[in-house]
Amino acid sequence: MKRIIVLIVMSLIWSLGLQAQTESTMTPDDVTPTATQTGLQVQLTDDVVAQLAVDGDSVLIGEPFTLTLTVSTVPGIAIDNWPELPSDPLVFEVLDAADVEETQTDGHVEYQQELIVTLWQPGLYLTPEIAVEYVRDNGQIGAVPLQSASINVESVLVNAVDPSLRPAAPPIDTPYIPPIVYGILVVVVATAFWLVLRMLGGGLRQIRFVTQTTPLQRAVAGLADIEQQNLPPVAALPLAADILRRYLAERFEIPATEQTTAELLQSVSEWMPSQRQRQLGQLLNQADLAKFAQHAPESDLTTKVTGFAIKWLRAIDGLTSNMEVTENE
Structure with a gap:
């Protein structure tokens, strides 16, 4: 029994010694000193x-x-x-x-x-x-x-019953769009823009083609249109005469649309063959009779006049082209 008591006492002494040694080895950095711990007395003073x-x-x-x-x-x-x-x-x-x-x-x-x-x-x-x-x-x-x-x-909360702070609003989860999607959109828009320009370009080319036609082509197209409409001679002959006058004005730069039939035949007599002059005179005189004298020609005269006028235009245009080539040579 004595041995047990001695062991207990020695154990207590050893533990007390170890604790004292541990406290003695603590550095000043392990404890934050205060005014009380440093031995200073905190008190009010007038100084x-x-x-x-x-x-x-x-x-x-x-x-x-x-x-x-x-x-x-x-x-x-x-x-x-x-x-x-x-x-x-x-x-x-x-x-x-x-x-x-x-x-x-x-x-x-x-x-x-x-x-x-x-x-x-x-x-x-x-x-x-x-x-x-x-x-x-x-x-x-x-x-x-x-x-x-x-x-x-x-609190920054207006009329708030509970002045405590509220948590921040949850972030908005926006979908992620890969860069390849933007690339595809750019390609699609560029393709659509190119197609629109191509369509507009084709229309512009057609317009330029129409505006670049020759006086002969426009006159022949106008006469063919009159023939297809099956107009009565009273209406068709004046229209055919107007087309011939515009052709002469555009092709030879003479005021054919402002001249009478006699004045027009006089202005072309210097360079136009006599046979072509007589044919032109016949066409214009028939148109004047139908327009001013209300002359009622035959019903099939429209087809005859338009066909003859087309042949006359091509003959005159070919004749003047040969004359221009001869003058240039």
Whole structure:
């Protein structure tokens, strides 16, 4: 029994010695010293006054505002370790701290620092009480409390029953479109644009083809159209005569559409063969009779006149082309 008691006592002594050895090997970095732990007595004194001032009576939650930390001392006292407010990103956050400014007024030395801070919880908030350490000229070290500041934090919610913050809205999940889809769309749009231009280009080419036809081609097409319409001779002959006059005006640059039949035959007599002149005169005179004298020609005269007029046009156009070639040679 004695042996058991001795073993128990020795075990207790050994454990107490191990604990003491562990405490003696702790470094200063393992514990954050405070004013009390360093042996300083925190008490108010008229020689050193530390206080916080708030810029405004109330602030909005999350809104940056200014806190002014002021320490006023009598001459012969220095502030070696400037106090720092503890920052908590979820409640109290220090965004920026300006440099400490030192001024002397009315026999006092005043240290001042402006802090840009923000609060993240609505309601009444009191800044934490911390100790401000100072050193006298004789080496005596002391500490005074930093007076807390009261800040009213208002919620950004208007007429909210519950002033607590709401979670952020969920993100909008937009569908991902691969780049190849954009490439296909570009190709489709470009193809459609090319097809439209091709269709418009074909129409333009047809228009240019029509505008580039010769006076002979236009005159022959007009006479053929009259023949296909089966118009009565009273209406067809004046139209055929107008086509012949426009052909002469365009082909030979003479005012055929403004001249009478006699004037027109006189103007072409210098270069047109007499046989072609007589044929032209017959066509124009028959048209004048149908137009002005209301002469009623035979019903099949339209086909005869249009066919004869087409042959006359081709003969005159070929004759003038040969004359132009001979003049050029």
